[in-house]
Amino acid sequence: MAEERIGVFVCNCGTNIAKMVDGAAVVKAATEMPGVEVACAYKYMCSNPGQELITRDIRDHGLSRVVVAACSPRMHEGTFRKAVERGGINPYFLEMANIREQCSWVHDDPAAATEKATALTRASVQRVTHHQPLEKRSVPMCPATLVIGGGIAGLTAALELADADQQVYLVERQAQLGGNVARLDLTAPYLDSARDLLRDRVTRVTRHPGIQVLLESQVVGLQGFVGNFRPTVKIGTGELLHLEVGSVVVCTGYQEFDATRVRQYGYGRLPDVITSFELEAMLRRGKVETRAGKTPRHVAVVHCVGSRSREFHPYCSRVCCMTGLKYANEIKSAIPEAYVSNLYVDMSAFGKGCEDFYKRTAEARTIFLMYEKNQAPEIRLAGTDPEGGMLIAMKERLSGEEIEIPSDLVVLMVGMEPRRDSDEVARLVNISRDKDGWFIESHPKLDPVATTTDGVFIAGACQAPKDIPDSVAQARAAAARILAKIHQGMIAVDAVYAEVLEAHCSGCRVCNELCPYTAIEYDEVARRSHIISAACKACGCCAAACPSGAIQARHFTDQQIFAQIEGVL
Amino acid sequence: MAFEPRIVGFLCNWCSYTGADLAGTSRIKYAPNVRVIRVMCTARIEPTFVLKALSEGADGALICGCHPGDCHYVEGNYKTMRRFAALKRVLRTYGIEEERVRLEWVSASEGARFAEIVNDMTERTRKLGPSRVKVQRAADTAAR
Numbered sequence: 001m002a003e004e005r006i007g008v009f010v011c012n013c014g015t016n017i018a019k020m021v022d023g024a025a026v027v028k029a030a031t032e033m034p035g036v037e038v039a040c041a042y043k044y045m046c047s048n049p050g051q052e053l054i055t056r057d058i059r060d061h062g063l064s065r066v067v068v069a070a071c072s073p074r075m076h077e078g079t080f081r082k083a084v085e086r087g088g089i090n091p092y093f094l095e096m097a098n099i100r101e102q103c104s105w106v107h108d109d110p111a112a113a114t115e116k117a118t119a120l121t122r123a124s125v126q127r128v129t130h131h132q133p134l135e136k137r138s139v140p141m142c143p144a145t146l147v148i149g150g151g152i153a154g155l156t157a158a159l160e161l162a163d164a165d166q167q168v169y170l171v172e173r174q175a176q177l178g179g180n181v182a183r184l185d186l187t188a189p190y191l192d193s194a195r196d197l198l199r200d201r202v203t204r205v206t207r208h209p210g211i212q213v214l215l216e217s218q219v220v221g222l223q224g225f226v227g228n229f230r231p232t233v234k235i236g237t238g239e240l241l242h243l244e245v246g247s248v249v250v251c252t253g254y255q256e257f258d259a260t261r262v263r264q265y266g267y268g269r270l271p272d273v274i275t276s277f278e279l280e281a282m283l284r285r286g287k288v289e290t291r292a293g294k295t296p297r298h299v300a301v302v303h304c305v306g307s308r309s310r311e312f313h314p315y316c317s318r319v320c321c322m323t324g325l326k327y328a329n330e331i332k333s334a335i336p337e338a339y340v341s342n343l344y345v346d347m348s349a350f351g352k353g354c355e356d357f358y359k360r361t362a363e364a365r366t367i368f369l370m371y372e373k374n375q376a377p378e379i380r381l382a383g384t385d386p387e388g389g390m391l392i393a394m395k396e397r398l399s400g401e402e403i404e405i406p407s408d409l410v411v412l413m414v415g416m417e418p419r420r421d422s423d424e425v426a427r428l429v430n431i432s433r434d435k436d437g438w439f440i441e442s443h444p445k446l447d448p449v450a451t452t453t454d455g456v457f458i459a460g461a462c463q464a465p466k467d468i469p470d471s472v473a474q475a476r477a478a479a480a481r482i483l484a485k486i487h488q489g490m491i492a493v494d495a496v497y498a499e500v501l502e503a504h505c506s507g508c509r510v511c512n513e514l515c516p517y518t519a520i521e522y523d524e525v526a527r528r529s530h531i532i533s534a535a536c537k538a539c540g541c542c543a544a545a546c547p548s549g550a551i552q553a554r555h556f557t558d559q560q561i562f563a564q565i566e567g568v569l
Numbered sequence: 570m571a572f573e574p575r576i577v578g579f580l581c582n583w584c585s586y587t588g589a590d591l592a593g594t595s596r597i598k599y600a601p602n603v604r605v606i607r608v609m610c611t612a613r614i615e616p617t618f619v620l621k622a623l624s625e626g627a628d629g630a631l632i633c634g635c636h637p638g639d640c641h642y643v644e645g646n647y648k649t650m651r652r653f654a655a656l657k658r659v660l661r662t663y664g665i666e667e668e669r670v671r672l673e674w675v676s677a678s679e680g681a682r683f684a685e686i687v688n689d690m691t692e693r694t695r696k697l698g699p700s701r702v703k704v705q706r707a708a709d710t711a712a713r
Contacts, residue, residue, distance in 0.1 A: 072590045073607070074582075101593030102605055106684070112601040119604055432643060452641060496609075516643040539642035540613025544652070556613055561606065562621055568604035569575055569625045 004129050005037040007063040008121060009054055011045035011070035013100055018043075020104035021117040026069060029118045033125045037061050045070050051083040058087030065089075065128040069097035069121045090133035092495065092555060097124040123567030130560045134495035139534045141227040142246035143167065143486045148219055148425070151179020152468055153460025153475040154251035155201045160479035162210035166486060169243055170205065171214045171233055177202045179253050180461075185283035186330060187468060188322035189357030195284075197468070214241070222248065222429050223518065225535030226455030227491045247455050247482040250439065251475065252425055254416040254461040257306030257313070264378045265302065265412055271386055272296075273379060273410045275305075276323060288334050288409070292387040295335055296408035300392055301327050301366075302377065303344040307415030310374050315436055317415035317465040321348045324413050325357060328366035341367040341405060343377055343394065351467065369405070370397040379410055416465040429456050430517060438464045449478040452537075453517070454491075457481060496555045497536035498543050502528050504550035511542035511551060574628040574694040578605040578687075579614050583641035584676050585633035591680030599684035600691040603631055610634070611672075612645030616656040619670055626703045629669040629694040633683065636674040646674070666697055 008030040012018035023041035030039035038061050042050050045068055057063060066087075068080045073096040081091035099117040107113040143166050147158045150172030158168045176182070177198075184194035205211050214235055221232035229248060233241040259267035259275050267273045271291035274282075282288050290296055301324045307317040321344070328340045347368070349358040362368065371377055377394035390407045418437030419425070426433050431451040432440040439458045442450035449457045457478035460471035485491060500511075500520075507527035512520050519535035520542060522528075531542070531551070543553035580586040586607050592599065608614060611634035619630045632653065634646040653672045660667060671690055675683045 072586075072593070074587065074590055098590075098605070101590040103601075105593040105596055106599055107601045108598050109601065116601045116604065123604070123606070430643065432639075435638070452643075514648065516645070537642060539610035539645050540608065541610060541642065541645050541648055544613050544615040545648075553609075553613060556608060558615070558617075561608070561618060564606050565577060565618065565622050565627075566625055568577055568606065569622070569627055 004035045004065045005061060005063050006035045006065040006067060006125055006128060007054070007057050007061060008033075008036055008039035008067045008069065008125065009045055009050075010039070010041040010099075010121070011050070011068065012041055012043045013071065014043060017070070017100050017104045020107060020110055020113045021099055022110065022114045025114050026099075026118050026121055030121055030125065033122055035065070035129055036125060037063060046076050046079055051079070054080070054083045055087035058084065058089060063087070063089070064093065065131065066094045067097060067121065067124040067128055068094065069099045069117065069124065071100040072098045072102070075101075092134040093128065093131050095124040095128040095131065097121045119568050123564045126563040126567040127560050130557065130563050132554070134554060136495045137493045137533065138490040139227055139493060141485055141489055141491050142229075142244055144169065144243070144245040145247045145249060145482055146171065146219070146229065146231050146243060146245040147249045147251060148429075149179065149251035149253055149460070149462070150174070150177040150213070150215075151251060151253045151460060151471075152181045152198070152201075153253070153471040154179070154249070155198075155205050156472050156475035157249045157251060157459055157479045158205055158211050159201065159208070160476050161482060162208045164483050165210065166483070168211045169214060169231075169233070169245065170211055171217050171219055173216065173218055175216050177205065177213070177215075181468065183277055183280055185280050186326060188319075188326040189351070189353045191326065191329065219428060225517070225519065225532060227485070227534070229455065247457065247485065248429055249457045249459055249475070249478045249482070250425065250429055250431070250462055251458075251460045252419055252422065252462040254465065255419045257414040257417050259305055259412045259414050261312065262305060262376065262412075264376060265305070265410070266379050267412060270379060270381065270390060270410075272390065272408060273412065275412050275414045276320070276327070277414070279327060279411045283330055283334075288331055290387065290408055294408070297338055298389075298405070298407045299331050299338055299340045299409045299411065300405065300407040301340065301342045301411045301413060303342065303413045304373075305412040305414050306417070308345060308373060313415055313417060313436060315465065316348065318348070319465065319467045320413040320415060322351070322354055322357060325361040325366070327411060328361050332365045339367065340365060341369055343369045343371055343392070345371060345373045351469070369394065369403070371395065372397055379407075382406065416461055418462070422462065429453065431456055431458065438462065449474050449481060491534070493534045494538065496538045497533045498531050498538060498540060498551055498553045499533065500529050500531055501550050501552055502526075502530075504548050505529055506548050506550070508547060510545055510547060514541050514545050516541070572695060572699060574602050574691060574699075575626065576603045576629040576631055576690060576694060577622040577627045578603040578631045578633065579611070579618065580605050580607055581611045581634045581641070581645075582607055582609050584635035584639060584674075585683065587677035588633075588675040588679045588683045591677065592684045593680075595680050597681055597684040599687045602691040602694075603687045610640070610642045610645040611649035612642065614649060614652070616652060616659060619656055620659070623665065623669070623700060623702050624706075626700075626706065628697070628700045628703065629671070629690060631686070631690055632670070632672045633675045633686070634672075636676055639676065665701065668693055668697060669700060
């Protein structure tokens with residue numbers, strides 16, 4: 001190996017590092033390490049003068065490698081890579097030693113902290129010797145998009161992309177578009193008709209020349225990687241359709257909680273206990289009635305069915321509170337003499353216009369009865385006649401009394417839950433699910449529609465319970481992200497990925513199945529495996545598994561890690 | 570001089586390394602005996618990394634990754650779990666105490682947990698005494 005000329009730059013970070021780690025001692029030790037040309041300490045290495053110190057020393061001393069002993073690489077690795085690049089050498093010729101977060105801040109013995117900082121610096125010096133120059137690369141981006149799910153989110157994403165003149169394939173399992181919103185009557189809090197919201201979108205999507213709608217179809221396979229996905233869709237006729245797209249938007253929505261699971265509500269057993277979706281169907285038909293065809297006088301709306309419970313789902317389904325109030329309004333409009341009560345745990349009116357809606361409804365239209373979380377009311381027949389009305393027994397929290405109220409119709413506000421096949425979908429497009437089964441976004445606050453798989457986005461209630469405006473916002477956000485990528489034409493691929501040293505590959509295919517991103521292809525002719533660098537996320541799993549040592553995890557090679565191990569000891 | 574164990578830590582970038590950084594930003598104090606090497610995923614860790622550490626004089630090795638189900642790379646930590654079992658079998662055949670290697674799940678929010686694990690591991694390794702590989706190596710060097 002050619003002699004490297006290494007520069008070691010120790011940061012004092014004001015007193016953050018200096019008060020526990022003796023920077024001068026680390027510098028002195030570093031000077032003795034093999035290959036080290038210069039070593040120095042500075043008060044703030046990340047400051048402009050600190051960075052200039054590095055770039056100047058690279059030029060003045062002809063440094064070929066740089067070690068910065070400072071904060072966590074998660075903090076400033078990017079900063080120092082740029083500084084190193086400005087100095088005229090490859091940005092990956094940098095290694096950081098974390099002597100702040102994992103040293104000066106967590107130890108209270110200066111001698112031990114200094115010794116550890118020296119060991120970490122030595123490990124970095126030994127590692128950086130083995131660094132290879134890496135170059136960022138880019139691959140072309142296919143401008144078509146696959147949208148999975150034809151509910152409000154899917155329709156919105158498809159329109160947004162197609163209106164920007166991009167090709168969209170919209171795959172819907174059902175025979176019609178609209179998803180769960182197509183089952184609703186009015187929407188809270190402005191009481192707009194769901195039908196009106198959908199009609200225009202469905203018509204535009206169906207007629208749009210840029211959108212190919214595939215009804216009664218299902219995505220059964222997804223190969224490839226960002227910019228270059230190859231989905232397989234099974235269409236109504238059973239035929240397989242092979243597509244080429246650059247991005248995927250998953251808008252698979254939710255399913256409603258199965259109300260039979262809450263035994264004390266008697267759903268399925270008591271004829272006049274219905275779910276919110278069954279009430280929506282009645283409202284759409286224009287007639288609210290009991291099973292026997294009578295007009296109900298007492299209607300009870302029970303909230304949090306399956307949601308916010310120890311036994312079922314711990315999370316809040318977000319839309320039921322306002323929907324329950326909407327029922328109070330709709331039922332009172334249909335049957336002015338009816339008494340509507342809302343049996344609730346907490347009333348969440350967090351959205352725009354919702355608090356006003358709550359106040360208006362509370363003033364005129366409904367009686368609120370509060371029950372304790374995990375102490376759900378019990379519903380039973382008032383007499384022996386199944387059609388003779390019911391009694392609801394509950395402990396009312398505000399009055400503290402055990403009460404019983406009569407009811408001719410009980411509406412269960414069934415919560416949202418991940419679709420039964422959400423794990424299959426997750427595996428198909430290679431995204432993760434959280435503990436409740438919802439798809440996980442890349443960052444809960446700053447990257448809410450991207451996923452850990454580049455090029456795969458999520459929108460709507462498949463990510464978590466959500467109302468129509470939030471679903472629409474997510475769908476448009478996903479479309480905007482995709483349009484930005486299409487606009488660039490090429491996709492930058494990180495320089496850190498694994499590669500097969502083909503001369504060493506025995507073609508055993510052990511790595512093929514291990515890759516979580518199906519990034520490893522097998523060449524039947526050459527009998528060798530090959531890694532698609534754009535699809536590789538650099539976890540290094542294949543490199544660790546290769547029995548021939550033929551896979552190199554760039555920037556995390558065996559040699560680099562071995563050198564680091566020797567250095568820390 | 571009292572025996573101070575040297576432990577090599579292998580931490581995944583996304584959960585455990587971030588968790589260890591959080592211990593720092595939270596100024597949680599813990600023993601200085603564990604020296605950390607960052608990998609993108611615990612699935613990158615070959616059993617030979619641990620063997621290399623032990624043969625270079627480490628008294629123990631600590632592997633930390635994302636909790637099962639939370640792996641940034643879908644399921645790398647499950648693969649690590651299986652490899653770890655194999656590693657332990659190898660150590661047994663060499664007569665190295667199993668307690669010298671440890672696999673723990675530390676999320677990005679578990680700075681305190683990381684500190685506890687480091688302290689506990691340091692204490693237990695201290696009780697085990699120097700690794701026999703290290704003792705043998707010192708003896709070999711002296712004989713030479």
